[in-house]
Amino acid sequence: xxxxxxxxxxxxxxxxxxxxxxxxxxxxxxxxxxxxxxxxxxxxxxxxxxxxxxxxxxxxxxxxxxxxxxxxxxxxxxxxxxxxxxxxxxxxxxxxxxxxxxxxxxxxxxxxxxxxxxxxxxxxxxxxxxxxxxxxxxxxxxxxxxxxxxxxxxxxxxxxxxxxxxxxxxxxxxxxxxxxxxxxxxxxxxxxxxxxxxxxxxxxxxxxxxxxxxxxxxxxxxxxxxxxxxxxxxxxxxxxxxxxxxxxxxxxxxxxxxxxxxxxxxxxxxxxxxxxxxxxxxxxxxxxxxxxxxxxxxxxxxxxxxxxxxxxxxxxxxxxxxxxxxxxxxxxxxxxxxxxxxxxxxxxxxxxxxxxxxxxxxxxxxxxxxxxxxxxxxxxxxxxxxxxxxxxxxxxxxxxxxxxxxxxxxxxxxxxxxxxxxxxxxxxxxxxxxxxxxxxxxxxxxxxxxxxxxxxxxxxxxxxxxxxxxxxxxxxxxxxxxxxxxxxxxxxxxxxxxxxxxxxxxxxxxxxxxxxxxxxxxxxxxxxxxxxxxxxxxxxxxxxxxxxxxxxxxxxxxxxxxxxxxxxxxxxxxxxxxxxxxxxxxxxxxxxxxxxxxxxxxxxx
Ligand code: C2O
Numbered sequence: 001x002x003x004x005x006x007x008x009x010x011x012x013x014x015x016x017x018x019x020x021x022x023x024x025x026x027x028x029x030x031x032x033x034x035x036x037x038x039x040x041x042x043x044x045x046x047x048x049x050x051x052x053x054x055x056x057x058x059x060x061x062x063x064x065x066x067x068x069x070x071x072x073x074x075x076x077x078x079x080x081x082x083x084x085x086x087x088x089x090x091x092x093x094x095x096x097x098x099x100x101x102x103x104x105x106x107x108x109x110x111x112x113x114x115x116x117x118x119x120x121x122x123x124x125x126x127x128x129x130x131x132x133x134x135x136x137x138x139x140x141x142x143x144x145x146x147x148x149x150x151x152x153x154x155x156x157x158x159x160x161x162x163x164x165x166x167x168x169x170x171x172x173x174x175x176x177x178x179x180x181x182x183x184x185x186x187x188x189x190x191x192x193x194x195x196x197x198x199x200x201x202x203x204x205x206x207x208x209x210x211x212x213x214x215x216x217x218x219x220x221x222x223x224x225x226x227x228x229x230x231x232x233x234x235x236x237x238x239x240x241x242x243x244x245x246x247x248x249x250x251x252x253x254x255x256x257x258x259x260x261x262x263x264x265x266x267x268x269x270x271x272x273x274x275x276x277x278x279x280x281x282x283x284x285x286x287x288x289x290x291x292x293x294x295x296x297x298x299x300x301x302x303x304x305x306x307x308x309x310x311x312x313x314x315x316x317x318x319x320x321x322x323x324x325x326x327x328x329x330x331x332x333x334x335x336x337x338x339x340x341x342x343x344x345x346x347x348x349x350x351x352x353x354x355x356x357x358x359x360x361x362x363x364x365x366x367x368x369x370x371x372x373x374x375x376x377x378x379x380x381x382x383x384x385x386x387x388x389x390x391x392x393x394x395x396x397x398x399x400x401x402x403x404x405x406x407x408x409x410x411x412x413x414x415x416x417x418x419x420x421x422x423x424x425x426x427x428x429x430x431x432x433x434x435x436x437x438x439x440x441x442x443x444x445x446x447x448x449x450x451x452x453x454x455x456x457x458x459x460x461x462x463x464x465x466x467x468x469x470x471x472x473x474x475x476x477x478x479x480x481x482x483x484x485x486x487x488x489x490x491x492x493x494x495x496x497x498x499x500x501x502x503x504x505x506x507x508x509x510x511x512x513x514x515x516x517x518x519x520x521x522x523x524x525x526x527x528x529x530x531x532x533x534x535x536x537x538x539x540x541x542x543x544x545x546x547x548x549x550x551x552x553x554x555x556x557x558x559x560x561x562x563x564x565x566x567x568x569x570x571x572x573x574x575x576x577x578x579x580x581x582x583x584x585x586x587x588x589x590x591x592x593x594x595x596x597x598x599x600x601x602x603x604x605x
Contacts, residue, residue: 107331108410111204119201122551124361131197148437155248155438160263174238176272186416193373200369219337220330225427233415240418251383290347292354293523310539312447339560455536483591505602514596522549522589541571
């Protein structure tokens with residue numbers, strides 16, 4: 001009996017222990033699946049540190065060119081709002097369940113379409129600051145779904161110099177009809193131009209809580225996709241108005257030798273393609289200067305073609321990372337204009353300037369964004385820009401763009417389509433032009449092998465460099481107001497990189513522009529290991545690029561300028577050098593730019 005009781009007692013003690021033990025196991029199991037193991041070995045502070053570093057590390061890979069220590073001071077708004085966000089994003093990063101991945105905060109840019117407001121205009125503006133479209137009431141928005149069927153006829157965009165007068169007559173007719181539509185019809189020519197104005201001069205705020213930040217589709221990764229969609233709807237509207245849905249806007253191929261003049265139809269005063277507010281000196285047979293700036297001395301016409309081709313090579317072939325070519329990462333909550341891409345600087349900005357009236361304050365209409373799209377030549381100009389985006393993506397057997405970044409893919413814009421529907425589009429839906437129903441006619445690319453030559457011998461360059469480093473104080477004080485030419489010694493953290501290294505990472509010269517007068521024309525030429533007294537021309541290897549700014553508004557802004565220099569340093573035989581000498585030559589807008597820092601970064605390709 002006693003023995004039995006004893007056994008029973010033992011049994012219940014045992015089951016109590018067993019119960020407690022299994023409960024402990026369950027709790028432990030729950031904790032380990034919810035939190036990372038490191039949680040158990042760290043205190044709370046280092047846990048939040050862990051979360052923060054997890055996020056920052058991830059963020060840095062997406063943001064590599066902007067991960068400088070100065071960023072916080074340049075974008076003060078980021079530092080305070082990010083903190084709660086860091087923790088939130090961090091938790092999602094480490095918990096794999098699909099339910100929680102859905103909660104990842106999207107930082108895609110999306111304009112607050114219902115809150116469009118007056119834009120900011122440069123001084124002496126010639127139009128009113130109202131660029132917002134009339135919205136349907138009640139507000140009805142449809143998501144873009146008009147993809148081309150797999151076997152549909154594609155619209156073929158051809159170079160203007162290769163299409164006949166009959167084809168150009170269709171373009172003339174379409175633009176004439178658009179100009180004649182009532183003023184508030186979204187298909188009206190000026191209404192179309194205002195779409196560009198609203199997106200460029202701060203008509204749209206970002207969505208809350210960042211409604212104080214205005215969206216700008218220039219100087220960032222939005223540049224190519226925004227303009228692709230913009231031209232897409234323009235083309236569809238024009239095609240429907242002339243009853244030819246297969247009509248494609250031809251492109252002004254200023255990068256080919258035959259295309260280096262303003263297309264003749266645009267110079268005919270009786271054509272709807274003619275526009276008053278243009279520089280009358282630049283009509284044919286004058287050759288376009290892809291490195292143009294108002295007020296600077298221009299090159300002789302016979303040298304211009306060679307200059308243009310070498311310049312194209314630099315802007316397209318040498319600009320071999322997405323940040324350098326497409327512009328900087330720009331997310332919900334970021335200040336506008338993080339960094340401008342190579343072709344957006346020039347030829348994009350420079351051709352805008354070249355077309356506009358030199359004697360108007362901002363070279364209206366093409367020379368500034370609030371009026372640029374009022375000139376019919378805007379559209380073939382941008383069709384060529386859109387074509388160059390496609391060509392760039394296919395260079396070197398395929399270059400990496402931003403398509404693995406969900407925020408880029410999900411960024412949105414709004415346009416009216418040819419049926420007067422207000423349509424919301426995503427960047428992710430614009431990447432394959434065939435799905436949008438069009439392609440470019442392939443033509444020869446004359447600049448593909450126009451490799452720029454150095455203007456001096458290696459010995460001469462080295463002698464210059466040695467005397468520069470000996471004679472001057474190589475430590476330059478930043479911020480540096482660019483009121484005259486200046487040369488700066490820049491350290492190279494790595495020298496003599498292997499072939500593999502160069503294939504993986506591009507050596508990029510990053511110039512932070514901390515104080516840019518947005519209302520002024522600015523052009524700063526950048527040279528490496530050149531002779532400050534006798535700077536090389538745009539067809540030479542020492543001339544590595546140019547920073548240009550088209551007047552936006554009255555505010556001051558910050559941005560970044562990047563040049564890829566791996567190939568340049570090979571050409572200049574400077575790969576072994578610890579220091580390169582960077583010369584900044586303000587050509588126009590002296591004193592209108594301050595430089596925050598100049599350094600070299602290695603950016604993954
Ligand atoms: Cu949005 Cu050519 O400019």
